[in-house]
Amino acid sequence: MTNLPHTFSSNLGAALSSDNDTAKMEAIDNAPLARYTTLRIGGNADRLYQPESVEELATLIKKLSSEGAPWYVIGGGSNLLISSEGVRGNVIRTTGLTGIKILAPGLLYAEAGARLPHLAKHAAQQGLAGLEFAVGIPGTVGGAVIMNAGAHGSSISAILETAQILDTQTGIISEQSNQDLAFQYRRCALDPARHVVLSAVFRLPQDKPEDIEARTKHNEEYRLKTQPIGFPNAGSTFKNPLPDKSAGFLLDQAGVKDMKVGSAAVSTLHANFVVNLGNATSKDVTALLKQMQQTVAEKFNIDLTPEWKTMGTFSEEELAIWRKKK
Ligand SMILES: Cc1cc2nc3c(=O)[nH]c(=O)nc-3n(C[C@H](O)[C@H](O)[C@H](O)COP(=O)(O)OP(=O)(O)OC[C@H]3O[C@@H](n4cnc5c(N)ncnc54)[C@H](O)[C@@H]3O)c2cc1C
Structure with a gap:
């Protein structure tokens, strides 16, 4: 780890020493988070901030941290399961930092x-x-x-x-x-x-x-053939347990493709994708993840670990899904 080059750190240091950036930035109270996740699931955050520069982001988080206020950062929300009960504290969305x-x-x-x-x-x-x-x-x-x-x-x-x-x-x-x-x-x-x-x-x-364009196109076409489009999802649900064992293959072989809890369902195209059919809640999703995990454990004696991160209020039983590891 190296400290920043002098000019950069001193510029940022000047920005960080002032509260001006956070003063400019408006917080949205009781902000619904579902719209900021690709799964379209998530309750309200007590406060949502959307900084527009690196300096604003750093100043805000330094300030919240020094006050002991809880904060959570989200980007595209594309690898996140946010609780339908919401997030107590401050959520900071970085998508305004596009430089x-x-x-x-x-x-x-x-x-x-x-x-x-x-x-x-x-x-x-x-x-x-x-x-x-x-x-x-x-x-x-x-x-x-x-x-x-x-x-x-x-x-x-x-x-x-x-x-x-x-x-x-x-x-x-x-x-x-x-x-x-x-x-x-x-x-x-x-x-x-x-x-x-x-x-x-x-x-x-x-x-x-x-x-480069040809390789990019090839990758785009491969995705269109192998991954679900149309329903909100968050990409691969579980990590591959071993380099030569894909979670998708194990889930497929275990027969999870017809599984559904409430409005959360396993994609019929790709067994490692969970889709939101409409009004899925985080509880629907965690119940489905538990069933998928148990089915693979029973058939192959392999414990899958979710790739997604969680944010907000979840029960101990729900969080146990993330603790299973082999
Ligand atoms: C259709 C689809 C296809 C996908 N395909 C792939 C794939 O092929 N390969 C792959 O690896 N992933 C894939 N994903 C998952 C996801 O896009 C990646 O994991 C992505 O890198 C997550 O970035 P994000 O900004 O959405 O992070 P988020 O989901 O917003 O957050 C993920 C985690 O990162 C943290 N975080 C976000 N930004 C910051 C920051 N600036 N500083 C500190 N912490 C931060 C959050 O707190 C959270 O813990 C796919 C998702 C979808 C929906």
């Missing part, structure tokens, strides 16, 4: 709220390769770093150079290297309850735009 720029040949900077499909298309236009895998992942840079999002044989860990991280326990903003972040399958060393991704820099090799 992208080329820092030097092959180095692409993006703010935390930049969407991966947009970033991938931008990189492709500049003849920068490596983000083709991300074109169909509807998350933000911040969420993708936390999750080490990946597909088509690549992942964030393969292209990330550095990320700018706010550690809310120490109040320090630092630039962390790929190695510092200790990426693993769908995880890294950061804890979203403590660390906030402010921005990231990706190292991308130059390639012919038409070749």
